[in-house]
Amino acid sequence: MTQKTKTSQTERHQESLKLAAQSKGIIPYLEQEVVEYRDEVKAFRAGQIEEAPFMTFRLHQGVYGQRQPDAQMFRIKVPGGVLTAEALEGVGEIVEKYTPLKKGHITTRENIQLHHMTLEDCAAAMEILGRVGLSTREACANTVRNVVAPPTSGVCPDELFDIIPYLTAYVRYAVRHPLTQNFPRKFKTSFTGCADHDSIISPLHDFAFIAQVREENGTARKGFKILVGGGTSIMPRLGKVLYDFVPVEDYLRVTEAVWRVFDRADMLRKNRMMARIKVLIDRIGLDTFKEMVDEELKSVGPIDPTPLMQLDEVYSETPPPLTTVSPNGHQLPQEFLHWKKTNTAPQKQEGYYLAYVTVPQGDIKVDQFPALAQIVREYTGGTARITLEQNLALRWVPEGRLYDLWKALESVDLAEADAHSITDVVSCPGTDTCKLGITSSMGLGRAIREELLSNIDLLNDPMVRQMHIKISGCPNGCGQHHVANIGFHGAAMKGPAGQQIPAYELFLGGNYGGDKLEDTVYAQRIPRTKVPAKLVPQLVRLIATHFSQNKKPGETFNQFIERVGTEPIKEMAEKCADIPSLNGDSQGLYMDWEKTVAYKVERGEGECSV
Numbered sequence: 001m002t003q004k005t006k007t008s009q010t011e012r013h014q015e016s017l018k019l020a021a022q023s024k025g026i027i028p029y030l031e032q033e034v035v036e037y038r039d040e041v042k043a044f045r046a047g048q049i050e051e052a053p054f055m056t057f058r059l060h061q062g063v064y065g066q067r068q069p070d071a072q073m074f075r076i077k078v079p080g081g082v083l084t085a086e087a088l089e090g091v092g093e094i095v096e097k098y099t100p101l102k103k104g105h106i107t108t109r110e111n112i113q114l115h116h117m118t119l120e121d122c123a124a125a126m127e128i129l130g131r132v133g134l135s136t137r138e139a140c141a142n143t144v145r146n147v148v149a150p151p152t153s154g155v156c157p158d159e160l161f162d163i164i165p166y167l168t169a170y171v172r173y174a175v176r177h178p179l180t181q182n183f184p185r186k187f188k189t190s191f192t193g194c195a196d197h198d199s200i201i202s203p204l205h206d207f208a209f210i211a212q213v214r215e216e217n218g219t220a221r222k223g224f225k226i227l228v229g230g231g232t233s234i235m236p237r238l239g240k241v242l243y244d245f246v247p248v249e250d251y252l253r254v255t256e257a258v259w260r261v262f263d264r265a266d267m268l269r270k271n272r273m274m275a276r277i278k279v280l281i282d283r284i285g286l287d288t289f290k291e292m293v294d295e296e297l298k299s300v301g302p303i304d305p306t307p308l309m310q311l312d313e314v315y316s317e318t319p320p321p322l323t324t325v326s327p328n329g330h331q332l333p334q335e336f337l338h339w340k341k342t343n344t345a346p347q348k349q350e351g352y353y354l355a356y357v358t359v360p361q362g363d364i365k366v367d368q369f370p371a372l373a374q375i376v377r378e379y380t381g382g383t384a385r386i387t388l389e390q391n392l393a394l395r396w397v398p399e400g401r402l403y404d405l406w407k408a409l410e411s412v413d414l415a416e417a418d419a420h421s422i423t424d425v426v427s428c429p430g431t432d433t434c435k436l437g438i439t440s441s442m443g444l445g446r447a448i449r450e451e452l453l454s455n456i457d458l459l460n461d462p463m464v465r466q467m468h469i470k471i472s473g474c475p476n477g478c479g480q481h482h483v484a485n486i487g488f489h490g491a492a493m494k495g496p497a498g499q500q501i502p503a504y505e506l507f508l509g510g511n512y513g514g515d516k517l518e519d520t521v522y523a524q525r526i527p528r529t530k531v532p533a534k535l536v537p538q539l540v541r542l543i544a545t546h547f548s549q550n551k552k553p554g555e556t557f558n559q560f561i562e563r564v565g566t567e568p569i570k571e572m573a574e575k576c577a578d579i580p581s582l583n584g585d586s587q588g589l590y591m592d593w594e595k596t597v598a599y600k601v602e603r604g605e606g607e608c609s610v
Helices: 009-020 032-044 051-060 085-098 118-131 164-174 247-264 266-270 278-286 286-297 333-343 366-377 397-411 441-453 533-550 556-564 567-576
Strands: 063-065 070-077 082-084 104-106 112-117 189-192 207-216 221-229 241-248 344-346 352-357 363-365 385-386 392-398 470-474 488-493 500-508 524-532
Touching: 009 164, 032 118, 032 221, 051 063, 070 118, 070 366, 082 085, 085 104, 085 112, 085 118, 085 366, 112 118, 118 352, 164 189, 164 207, 164 247, 207 241, 207 247, 221 247, 241 247, 241 286, 247 278, 247 286, 266 278, 333 344, 333 352, 333 397, 352 397, 363 533, 366 385, 366 397, 392 397, 441 470, 441 488, 441 533, 488 524, 488 533, 500 533, 500 567, 524 533, 524 567, 533 556, 533 567
Parallel strands: 189 207, 470 488
Antiparallel strands: 063 070, 070 112, 082 385, 104 112, 104 363, 207 221, 221 241, 344 352, 352 392, 385 392, 488 500, 500 524
16 A cells, blocks of 8 residues: 555554444445545556555455456455345446446355456445445455355344344454454354354354353353354365354454464465465364463453444334235236245244345346345335345245235346255356356356256256255355255366366265254265266256156255265266267367357466465
């Protein structure tokens, strides 16, 4: 940062905390940061700042370089996945004005990413976000990334208490904090209010808070079970229990102590590619890590979360009045009844429903943003929530208005049923934009959907329909392929004459969303097996058909794999890997999905660890 715009990290953090109570969003907006960003961009364009320090600066502002020259990915943090109608309109305005492809992309970490933006346009976009209560601050870099929560927070029948106020305080304490600006590596956090139903995949995160309530002297005391050290990529680890119970008045104290231990782990700074907190715990052991945290706690004074928990009234939800449910349900369209069955669930508040909006692969079109904003205003309590499956959840919908909601969604092509099913494929952007991408994961996701949707008889099997498919364009796992029943990550293989072919490695038997932490299971990689990208949809159909025809009554896919093993599926994959020589009939195998040129691995240097 240029000298004239420097402000100490401590001063900036204190300013941010002071603004929290009056902030329009969870992350306080600081206008001065946009001024600084514009100054830095001008200085960079003029050659006054070298690329490396400028990259570090812009990443803290949520601006990430794409594989295309001078194109930026603009990552919008959505803490807890909470989106107001005004926020949807604001993002839509940015999409309309500044994105060539006229769409936004929901990620598996409840962010919204916009692509192909210029450095200069990102500044104007930051101002729009500030106006509607959103921010890109520390959406990238080695910082505390976006903090996720279940879309059911506050309305789930099983939750112990609503964790959104505690998540809010955590986010506000973390952003711009001097300790969090240059961690050894990124730091991902989750909150859930359900101790017995883990819909946020708590063990997958670096740091996870799980609501607990204990009876002490006849009084119910709120707190959290805290997990640490989860993560996927090439070294998948499930988070371990650091503390079984931390009272809510102490959870930020524990947070600060954990941050200190992580920040001071100099051994991690020697290799940024192996610098996640899971690596530290692997090397020194959980017991030693806990001892270090306990030692730090001795010098961490009280940190009262209460002043940081207050949400601006714009985030308050006002339930619409309940309406009478139509007595003529049998006359309603079958399409609606199917959507109601697969995409809605009753809230703990009687008469109200949560409705999931299926957003294929997380892409929202420019005209859908204002339409969604209007839908949120008319049919919900005032907010939408992003899900880990790249969908949206609408809350506080009266049961009597579900049909009207469905019709409104249908008018903007967002009324697809079977949310979170086998056809609701999750995918990272892959080579469409990411420097680290190896394959076109988005193209493959669309191809798999088409293959499955053309096999209606297969989808009529409810056990097949409940399966999950997730795709990552490289081993880093942004598509969360490790927790899928059938997962894929991008790779490359060679044809008979040595030409490169886009391919995928196969993972089987992952699971998430169970009734206890132990139900989160990472999939097993099928070794020494790569499948050409163009044959993956065929393989998925073969796997699903094999399962449908050979399972026992009520047997899930994972139970089936445990019973019969992976060898039959491995044989299917190996047959798909038998590549013919390049000729007119086979040339499609040598191209990636939705590409028209011969495939070649073109992997740049990513910015995740800068």
